[in-house]
Amino acid sequence: MINYLFDLMGTVTSTTLLGTFNMIASALGQNLLWGKISDRYKLRSKLIILGESIAAAAYFIVFLIHRALLDMQASFASGLSLILGFSLLEFFWSMSDVGWAALLTDVTTSKTRAGIVGALNFVASIGRIIGIGAVGFLYNNGEGFRQGTLFYIVIAVLITSTMIMWITLRYVEKPQGETGRETTRNLLENNAKYGGEIYNWFLISLIIIVIGATCVNQVFQLFIRLSDGLNANGPEMGAILTAWNLGGMLANLFCWKFADRIGSVKILFAGLGLAITTPLFYGSASSVLTMALIYGLNGASFWTIQTSGFAFAGDVIPKDKRGQLFSRYNTVMAISWGAAGFLIGGPLADIQTHNFSVSSWIAYVNTFYASSIIVLVGMILLAVKIAKLKKITN
Numbered sequence: 001m002i003n004y005l006f007d008l009m010g011t012v013t014s015t016t017l018l019g020t021f022n023m024i025a026s027a028l029g030q031n032l033l034w035g036k037i038s039d040r041y042k043l044r045s046k047l048i049i050l051g052e053s054i055a056a057a058a059y060f061i062v063f064l065i066h067r068a069l070l071d072m073q074a075s076f077a078s079g080l081s082l083i084l085g086f087s088l089l090e091f092f093w094s095m096s097d098v099g100w101a102a103l104l105t106d107v108t109t110s111k112t113r114a115g116i117v118g119a120l121n122f123v124a125s126i127g128r129i130i131g132i133g134a135v136g137f138l139y140n141n142g143e144g145f146r147q148g149t150l151f152y153i154v155i156a157v158l159i160t161s162t163m164i165m166w167i168t169l170r171y172v173e174k175p176q177g178e179t180g181r182e183t184t185r186n187l188l189e190n191n192a193k194y195g196g197e198i199y200n201w202f203l204i205s206l207i208i209i210v211i212g213a214t215c216v217n218q219v220f221q222l223f224i225r226l227s228d229g230l231n232a233n234g235p236e237m238g239a240i241l242t243a244w245n246l247g248g249m250l251a252n253l254f255c256w257k258f259a260d261r262i263g264s265v266k267i268l269f270a271g272l273g274l275a276i277t278t279p280l281f282y283g284s285a286s287s288v289l290t291m292a293l294i295y296g297l298n299g300a301s302f303w304t305i306q307t308s309g310f311a312f313a314g315d316v317i318p319k320d321k322r323g324q325l326f327s328r329y330n331t332v333m334a335i336s337w338g339a340a341g342f343l344i345g346g347p348l349a350d351i352q353t354h355n356f357s358v359s360s361w362i363a364y365v366n367t368f369y370a371s372s373i374i375v376l377v378g379m380i381l382l383a384v385k386i387a388k389l390k391k392i393t394n
Contacts, residue, residue: 001082004142008079016218019338021087026094026334030327034095038323044103049166051096056158058089063151070146094330101326105314114264114311118255121307125249129242136238198385199316199325205382206309206332212374213275213302214336215345216367223282223364224291236288243292247299255307264311265386271304272379279368283361306333345371 005015038047062085069078108116138144138153145151224232224240232240251271259267278298285291310329317325345367352363 001145004139004145005079005082007142008075010076014079014083016338016342018083018086020342021083022090023331023334023337023339025087025091026097027327027331029091029094030098030330031324034098035324035327037095038098038102039321044099044106045165047095047099048103049162051093051099052158052162052165055089055093055096056155056162058085058092059151059155059158062086062089063148067146067148097330098323098327101310101330102322104310105317105322105326108314110311110315111260113314114259114267114308115256117310118252118257118259118307121303122249122252122256125245125252125303129245129249132242132245198388199313201385202312202316202382203328203332205378205385206329207335208378208381209272209275209305209375210332210335211340211344212371212376212378213305215340215343215348215374216279216371217336217345218338218341219345219349219364219367220282220295223361223368226361226364228359228361230285230288230291232288232291240288240292240295243296244299247296247301248303251300251303252307255304259308259311264308264315267304268308268312269379269383271301271308272375272382274298274301275305275375276372276379279371282368283365302336309333344374 001018002015005018009015034047037043062082065085066078066081069081104117104120105113134153135144135150138149143149221237221241224230224237230236255267274297278294278301281294282291285294313326313329314322348370349360349363349367352358352366353360358366
């Protein structure tokens with residue numbers, strides 16, 4: 001989609017608007033409407049089914065508008081129609097994100113939550129790899145979008161998944177109670193003041209962590225193409241980026257198998273450790289294989305943080321506020337869609353090259369170092385607050 005938008009609109013900045021506007025629309029929808037509706041009316045599966053159904057219909061409408069503008073030879077406007085259309089779509093589709101987050105927390109316990117989320121993310125990783133391969137095959141220099149083939153496939157998948165969810169999720173609408181020993185969340189529910197404080201500080205630290213970990217995503221793709229670096233070609237870039245997804249798959253598989261034994265907090269800090277160390281080695285990678293291994297570990301770090309972070313959030317969020325507070329959590333994670341690079345990584349690299357005449361290679365490596373420092377700051381803040389949480393619950 002980014003390549004297709006660039007062909008239509010001609011500027012890199014315009015293509016970054018897609019992820020940024022989508023993030024804003026998702027944040028507004030979840031925090032202003034869907035989270036409150038979920039908690040007030042105890043809706044979980046209905047939000048999922050309705051969100052997916054609206055998305056399927058909206059995709060078709062967006063394509064019709066886009067195609068009409070293409071036929072009018074209004075290339076820039078046709079690209080803008082996709083950005084604005086997908087952003088409006090995301091506003092309504094985000095109700096599904098709220099529903100999923102609240103539902104998963106309802107039907108899991110503190111002991112099983114990270115493992116189940118890891119299993120679901122493992123399946124999602126497989127789907128993501130298959131989807132990337134399919135889009136690469138069907139893209140056909142943009143014809144897959146122009147002719148609507150990719151739109152129709154997405155619509156068919158959404159309709160199919162909605163039907164499956166309608167059949168299955170209707171039976172798990174009612175929350176299940178916690179079993180076993182009293183959990184951290186139970187304790188915090190008995191002390192709403194500290195529970196709210198811990199969750200707010202958790203989100204603040206997570207904002208810092210997500211910004212640091214993802215602000216170099218776009219910079220990294222430019223870095224591996226540099227002639228004075230790896231000088232990676234298309235297939236080599238694809239292999240490196242695929243390694244990131246494979247690393248995420250393995251991390252989710254690990255969470256699935258061992259999260260209940262190790263605990264989500266320990267797994268979270270292990271992921272943070274990888275997020276801090278891996279960018280430090282990007283500049284020293286001398287081959288595509290080495291870079292793929294390092295970037296694969298980085299993918300493992302991101303998905304470990306995502307999985308264990310979700311589990312921790314589920315532990316400290318009170319039952320009656322799951323929709324609203326998970327909306328905030330989802331908003332923080334949405335920073336990774338592109339806003340972090342737009343606000344931090346890109347400008348930091350550009351300032352060095354344009355204002356201080358630093359070579360692109362050095363500027364990008366310095367940006368990677370900055371990424372590690374930012375994540376380290378977030379991890380230290382989180383560690384301090386986790387220690388306070390243990391003190392409260394002991």
